Amino acid sequence: MARSRVPRRGAGTARRSANAGSFTLEEVAAAVGGRIAAVRAVRLTGVAPLESAGPADLSWIADERRARDAARSAAAAFLVPDASFAGGRPCVVVPSPPLALAVWLETRRPPERGAAGVARGAHVHRTAKIARGVAIEAGATVAAGARVGARSRLRAGAFVGEDASIGEDCVLGPGVAVLAGCRVGDRCILHAGAVVGSDGFGYVWDGVRHRKIPQVGTVRIEDDVEIGANATIDRATLGETAVGRGTKIDNLVQIGHNVVIGEHSILCGQAGVAGSSRLGRGVTLAGQVGVSDHASIGDGAVLTGQAGIARRGRVPAGAVVSGMPALPHREFLKRAALAGRLEAALERLAALEQAMAKMRKGG
Amino acid sequence: MARSRVPRRGAGTARRSANAGSFTLEEVAAAVGGRIAAVRAVRLTGVAPLESAGPADLSWIADERRARDAARSAAAAFLVPDASFAGGRPCVVVPSPPLALAVWLETRRPPERGAAGVARGAHVHRTAKIARGVAIEAGATVAAGARVGARSRLRAGAFVGEDASIGEDCVLGPGVAVLAGCRVGDRCILHAGAVVGSDGFGYVWDGVRHRKIPQVGTVRIEDDVEIGANATIDRATLGETAVGRGTKIDNLVQIGHNVVIGEHSILCGQAGVAGSSRLGRGVTLAGQVGVSDHASIGDGAVLTGQAGIARRGRVPAGAVVSGMPALPHREFLKRAALAGRLEAALERLAALEQAMAKMRKGG
């Protein structure tokens, strides 16, 4: 599913926009594996959505609905799924314009690696193992026994705790903390302020106080996982909290201890998953969804925004659920509609009661 | 709208309370542009709400309702909208006591600037441009090509990324990150842990995995914006995410990529706005409100606590909406009340059915 978002203005102002130097439609076609439909020499300098594209911008037409908008766009050329959508203007035909857009942007702006080496002002313990090509900025910390894999980048203030390990080609943003013993796979991106391995929220009442249950487990983040800014993932009480490969976690998401998340799932902003719950493969939690503890969410299930799953709740594979308490999405919509008819229904009920009373008297 | 909150105790214990040295009612009147009603020499040493004020404290009476509480207060003098509210005790008459309170507190405790200069242990790239009067604390980082405007303050651990720019008279709290290419206006306050410019949450399924759509846009924060602790604002995919001047964003708020927020809006704690949604001027999002993607919230609209706006949802200017799915606030309250009558209604319905059945038999 595409989560690309298009701006309404000022694309040209984007410092990091793929606008350095100019490029040709041929270069685009070659990079994205597309076919040029309307051949015409165009000199492109940028990439922008239909609404804000200028006469030197490449744009894209996601589907037929957008073809109308394209007709009004000043863009010089388009990525299209069907040549006809471009109305005879220069275009590159590809199976998926959003995918082609992603590929082209990657081509135009490969991620910045940072200068390899340990900067002065970085704090790297002598027992830490730092692979080749690693960039560690001033103010970053790598604690005793920790490992950082080849070509990974630690921005200022990033922290890798005792015996923790970071894979290859990872990026840890400013202030990211991967705490003691936690393991992060290859090609993971942890955005600013993300925390991996904070203690699980585990206590037992001893008659006088909430006594802390030492959280002695860890966290395992598999390959190709992205974790959003200020998101938090707790370590397990025992064993491990696990996030499956390719899963993407948005900003301010909370993952409790011993949670296990399958591969290629999507957790949107401010969603939360409480202790020991399990998410399958390809699950989608929309924004602000709450999954209580010991719940189980089946493969491919979709929980819509703000949905709430109760303790030990079960969501079947492929289901789409909404609301709190969560219902199948259609049922949720139906009940919302029915609630709007309740007032009138109560009046009709009262009218019937009067009619009935009259009839009895009459009879 | 006043969001000032009053403590119930211990105002005197506030280290940073405006309690250094003593002051007179004349000084207060002059500073806030008020008129002294009941003239009497009073020696004031502090400021406190009615409940906790002592005999040397200045307090305030927001409205008539609070006049009763004032009669029981030990305060020495009051800021009042109407002299009669003070019951003959010393007071300064002003149009708005909360506003006068704000002005007086500003007068008594101008914000701390910090010592100008770059502290040892700060990491400032040689290509960064630092204006006069800037204070950069040990452990703060300013990356290549970044700019910091006059008199701005970077606390320990603050990070300003490549080519980012910070305006004049700003404060970046500990651990704040303003990432590559993002622009912050003048007089902005970013509280501890706030992140500006993390990647938008944009992927496209390529048949095998969620492929990252490079987020090559930026964030533009206009003048006089305040951003709460650990709040997160994502950069645009292309173009920019924008927060209008004078808008105030509370702690742990999430702003998605390409969101555009108008001027003087208020986003309360833990509210979230998903990608490409647009908020007008003077919008209020109460705590934990969720606005899904591509939604549009009109000028001056108010979304009450935990309200949820669906994908592509529209809230008209000036509307007050509640609940999920969101409804006009009155309709929301009415439905909640009607739901409480449903059980009895079902019983009445059953009774009618029986009566009807009997009648037919009878007939």
Add this chain to the structure above:
Amino acid sequence: MARSRVPRRGAGTARRSANAGSFTLEEVAAAVGGRIAAVRAVRLTGVAPLESAGPADLSWIADERRARDAARSAAAAFLVPDASFAGGRPCVVVPSPPLALAVWLETRRPPERGAAGVARGAHVHRTAKIARGVAIEAGATVAAGARVGARSRLRAGAFVGEDASIGEDCVLGPGVAVLAGCRVGDRCILHAGAVVGSDGFGYVWDGVRHRKIPQVGTVRIEDDVEIGANATIDRATLGETAVGRGTKIDNLVQIGHNVVIGEHSILCGQAGVAGSSRLGRGVTLAGQVGVSDHASIGDGAVLTGQAGIARRGRVPAGAVVSGMPALPHREFLKRAALAGRLEAALERLAALEQAMAKMRKGG
């Protein structure tokens, strides 16, 4: 209440698991004050839940329901409330297995203190008062006039602001900020990225803009409080925001200015409490609960997941409430069930109306 969570796999992989060296059932019994029921020499090397325990692991049986699972467990021995639950296998009888588990894990892995002293690369102001046994890591900051109590530990990037004070035996994780003038008691744990003392969200509209009300109060955190990763607690406008002793706050929780929370309360992940609200003793806020401003929550009250309390709302002591608007939990469940009957009820109503109409014609 026990919030301990059990993993489903790989307990043996936990670096910090209590698995260093082997131990005997006698040692366990002595440490937790239990009685060995089925005497047999067992050599234990680890601790794991029933599902993942191996033949050298100690496990626990929380209650009779779990006794069946225990029969299938490979564990070598069990902590049990009743000897019969162990089915004749080696066990230690204790009043509360979760509590005994906590005690044993503490015994096996006392919290790491860190090396006492101020590391090179730490920034400690000359006027700060650092007690004996304190460990301050490189990249941590202690500002002018601040105090840090005996044996407390500041991890990399931790920040203690001007005149703030940290008690004894505290741990401040990476990137924690305790801002100017705030006070933290003894034995408190602040997890990575937690912020104490950010400005309260207080403004007053001056006709042109939201004017900031200077937040000159502080925060007081009492003894034995734990604050989760990236949680935020605002300072008071005047006076103080207060968190009572023994209260546990989970990740990403937001506490507004002038909030007062009683002792031994539990605030789960992503809960939020707005300005000036008061929570009693032993209150439980489940995940994503929202308490609006000036509300009051009685002692021992429980708010279930995503519950919402309105402005100035009152929840009586001991109540269990759910939903938004919040209702007594039973009423909430009843209404959810009744809503499912509404569609059929509307059909019955229509049928009755027809019957009535027919009868009248007929009559």
